[in-house]
Amino acid sequence: MTSPHSILSTSISVLLSVSSIAGSLIQPGAELELISDDFEMADGPAWNGSHLIFPDVKGEKIYQFDPKSGNVNVLLDNAGRISASYYNNGRLYLSENSKSRISWLTTKNEIERIAGQDPDAKSPARPNDLVVDDQGGIYYTLTRQGQVVYISPDGLQSVAARDITSPNGLILSPNQKTLYVSSTGTKRIWSFELTGPGQTGPGIHFASMDSGPDKGPDGMCIDRAGNVYCAGPKHVWIWSPTGELLDKIETPERPINCTFGDSDMRSLYIAGFSGLHRIRMNAYGVSQNPPAQKAHLKNNPNRPSTVIPKTIDSSLNIVFGRDRDRELLCDIFRPVEAKAPLPAILIVHGGGWRTGSKNKFRALAIELAKKGFVTVAIEYRLAHEAKFPAGVQDCNAATSFIRANAHRFGIDPTRIGAVGGSAGGHLVGLMATGWENPNLHRGVGLDPKSSRLDVAIVMGGSMQTTTGSIAARSRDPNSGSNSNLWLNATIDENPDLYRLADAHLQIDANDPPVFFLEGEFDKPERNEASRQSFRSLGIATGLEVYKDGKHGCWNLHPWFVPMVEDMAKILLQHL
Numbered sequence: 112m113t114s115p116h117s118i119l120s121t122s123i124s125v126l127l128s129v130s131s132i133a134g135s136l137i138q139p140g141a142e143l144e145l146i147s148d149d150f151e152m153a154d155g156p157a158w159n160g161s162h163l164i165f166p167d168v169k170g171e172k173i174y175q176f177d178p179k180s181g182n183v184n185v186l187l188d189n190a191g192r193i194s195a196s197y198y199n200n201g202r203l204y205l206s207e208n209s210k211s212r213i214s215w216l217t218t219k220n221e222i223e224r225i226a227g228q229d230p231d232a233k234s235p236a237r238p239n240d241l242v243v244d245d246q247g248g249i250y251y252t253l254t255r256q257g258q259v260v261y262i263s264p265d266g267l268q269s270v271a272a273r274d275i276t277s278p279n280g281l282i283l284s285p286n287q288k289t290l291y292v293s294s295t296g297t298k299r300i301w302s303f304e305l306t307g308p309g310q311t312g313p314g315i316h317f318a319s320m321d322s323g324p325d326k327g328p329d330g331m332c333i334d335r336a337g338n339v340y341c342a343g344p345k346h347v348w349i350w351s352p353t354g355e356l357l358d359k360i361e362t363p364e365r366p367i368n369c370t371f372g373d374s375d376m377r378s379l380y381i382a383g384f385s386g387l388h389r390i391r392m393n394a395y396g397v398s399q400n401p402p403a404q405k406a407h408l409k410n411n412p413n414r415p416s417t418v419i420p421k422t423i424d425s426s427l428n429i430v431f432g433r434d435r436d437r438e439l440l441c442d443i444f445r446p447v448e449a450k451a452p453l454p455a456i457l458i459v460h461g462g463g464w465r466t467g468s469k470n471k472f473r474a475l476a477i478e479l480a481k482k483g484f485v486t487v488a489i490e491y492r493l494a495h496e497a498k499f500p501a502g503v504q505d506c507n508a509a510t511s512f513i514r515a516n517a518h519r520f521g522i523d524p525t526r527i528g529a530v531g532g533s534a535g536g537h538l539v540g541l542m543a544t545g546w547e548n549p550n551l552h553r554g555v556g557l558d559p560k561s562s563r564l565d566v567a568i569v570m571g572g573s574m575q576t577t578t579g580s581i582a583a584r585s586r587d588p589n590s591g592s593n594s595n596l597w598l599n600a601t602i603d604e605n606p607d608l609y610r611l612a613d614a615h616l617q618i619d620a621n622d623p624p625v626f627f628l629e630g631e632f633d634k635p636e637r638n639e640a641s642r643q644s645f646r647s648l649g650i651a652t653g654l655e656v657y658k659d660g661k662h663g664c665w666n667l668h669p670w671f672v673p674m675v676e677d678m679a680k681i682l683l684q685h686l
Contacts, residue, residue, distance in 0.1 A: 135357075136334075136338065136394045138393050143381075144390065146176060151169035153167055153382035153386060154166055154167075154367045155240065155367075156196065156370045156380045156387070157203060158198060158396070162177055163370075163372050164186065164198065164203055165196060165387065166194070171190055171192055174186060176387065178374075186220065192207070192209035193206060193207055194206045195368065199400055200400050200403040202402075205222065206241045206251055207227070208239065209237075211228040213226055214227075225266065226266055226268050236253050237253070237255065238253060239252040239254045240280045242281050247264035248308050248309060249262040253278070254295075257276060257278060258270050259273075259292060263308060271290070272303055272311045275314065277294055277297075278293070278294055279294070279328065281331060282331040282332055282333045283333070284352070285333065285438065286430055289303065289305065290302070290303045291317060293320075293329060295329065298319060298320050299318065299319050300319075300320065300350070301315065303315070318341075318350050318354045325343075325345070327343065328343050329342040329368060330366075331368075332368075332369050333397055334371065335468075336352070336394065336395075337351075337352035337437065337438060338351055338357060339351075342365075342383065343366070345364070346361055347360040347362065347379070366381045366382070367382055367383040369382065370396065371392075376395045376396040376397075393496075395493060398468035399470075400473075401474075403417070413668050414474070414667065414668070415474035415475075415667075418477075420477070421447070422448070423445065423446060423447065424445045424446075425443070431512040432512060437496075439492075439509070440490050441490065443486070443487050445486075452524075453523060453526075454523055454528065455484065455528070456485070456529065457509055457510060457513070457528070457530070457564075458476045459472075459506060459529060459536075460488070460532070460535045461572070463533070463534050464499075464502060464593055465596060472488055473488065474666065478671075479679065482679040485522050491505035494596045495596075498597065498598065499597050499598045499608065500550060500551050500611065502597070504551060504553055506529075506538050507546065507552045510527060510529070510561070511561040526686040527564060527686075528564055528566040528686055529542055530678060532571055533570070534572060536572020537572040537574070537614065539569055540567065540569045543564050543614070544618045545614060546560075551611070565623050565685065566624045566625075567626070568625075568628060568682070569625065569626070569627050570665050571629060571633050573637055574615040574638050576594060576612045577606070577609050577610055580634075598612060614641070615644070618648070622645070622648075623685075624651035624685045626655075628655050628665065629660070630657050631656055631659055632660065633664070635654060638654075642654060655674075657670050657673065657674060
């Protein structure tokens with residue numbers, strides 16, 4: 112097809128508008144909640160998507176906390192002295208301090224060795240903390256040896272960093288390019304640029320955590336914005352990506368480690384001598400990668416596979432934009448054997464504008480890549496990070512980035528579409544109809560045409576925010592409206608803002624084709640007014656309804672496969 116776009120041929124760095132939430136990262140009014148203190152020494156917690164898993168080092172047990180019931184149960188008794196856990200790629204990884212090895216917990220709750228040392232060695236190397244990257248590589252600290260050791264996905268060990276005084280906690284930046292290591296002895300945090308898997312540049316002094324004569328920094332975690340959280344004497348310290356101290360969370364006794372969890376990844380869990388605590392944040396933890404092996408999908412037969420096949424090349428955590436220190440990331444999937452250039456499809460996740468991550472639609476991104484597309488699963492700033500229009504600005508920035516860097520990723524810049532579900536569906540609809548609105552597309556030196564889509568698919572999302580269910584819930588003070596949180600106002604308080612967010616009101620003759628996929632029980636009629644407007648303007652549109660489908664059916668069997676097939680037909684026809 113002939114493209115009306117003004118194509119940007121050079122690589123660009125998209126500068127986004129600043130609309131981040133000012134003030135503390137701690138949710139206003141939030142208090143530190145004691146979950147349980149029935150442990151000898153809680154350490155190294157990990158969120159597995161539904162439960163918090165954590166070891167009791169001295170008690171030699173592994174516990175499981177269920178936020179829905181509030182119950183803490185023993186997951187594994189007689190587990191040995193485990194100093195940390197970490198969940199990624201569908202696996203729970205363990206640092207077995209007493210046995211000098213790194214292991215993982217099988218689906219049968221059996222501990223299986225990955226790598227390590229003979230525990231009977233004359234000078235045993237006891238692992239302390241660990242972190243697992245998105246490719247399955249493992250970094251762990253050897254405190255006495257002053258080293259960080261790397262285990263490759265195929266089990267080979269190498270020293271990633273050495274000559275660190277008492278290295279303890281460690282964490283990876285969201286883009287996986289920086290490794291942070293806490294040094295208990297020097298009361299410092301060091302950062303190391305990762306030049307390759309298990310390969311680091313020189314250590315750089317990132318921050319100091321000196322609270323007097325007490326011990327220094329311990330376990331660490333990180334949020335989506337790249338802020339570093341580190342347990343220290345009587346506080347969890349929070350640092351910006353540039354090393355600026357942002358806040359401290361006081362704890363009753365010495366904290367040992369921390370991680371984000373709960374369904375929205377906004378609860379900071381803190382483990383230590385005083386037990387397990389939780390506090391609500393205005394920040395989001397980094398969502399772990401979904402299962403990367405078929406064996407780990409058996410417990411969820413209704414979920415489509417997230418395993419990346421050898422026929423698909425993946426580029427994870429690509430930076431497509433930034434807001435000050437906040438990097439925005441995407442995952443790119445491309446068929447290995449396909450000849451460039453290929454059409455590109457942005458994948459926009461749902462979650463009520465307040466939850467979710469780029470990993471949520473991983474299966475969809477992989478399956479569409481199998482159909483001959485380059486798929487780009489993107490993140491955007493959520494409601495507790497930044498208010499509207501930040502989220503849609505991020506989506507438009509991703510489109511501009513992909514178009515500007517088309518050659519780099521083997522993409523045809525004249526053929527770019529988008530697919531979104533639920534809140535992501537609304538965002539895709541707004542991208543399609545509001546691309547000419549300067550308030551929805553802000554950048555330095557960017558032509559708004561660079562973000563124009565060539566086709567859009569909306570799944571289970573509403574085009575309208577000024578009428579229908581979104582407007583009705585906004586007016587109800589007891590509804591807990593997602594739109595009120597995202598737009599930071601009710602429709603009556605700021606009707607102009609709701610009009611700006613309304614994709615239907617911005618429909619005009621310059622819009623691309625927009626199609627709708629809906630489950631039978633998910634209000635398929637909701638966007639009929641928009642379809643009528645598209646038809647009256649001669650813009651291709653249509654509706655596919657899937658029998659017995661409910662909200663979110665696009666990510667479940669038996670609807671997933673036929674919906675992907677229909678998406679591919681629509682996309683190929685209009686790209």
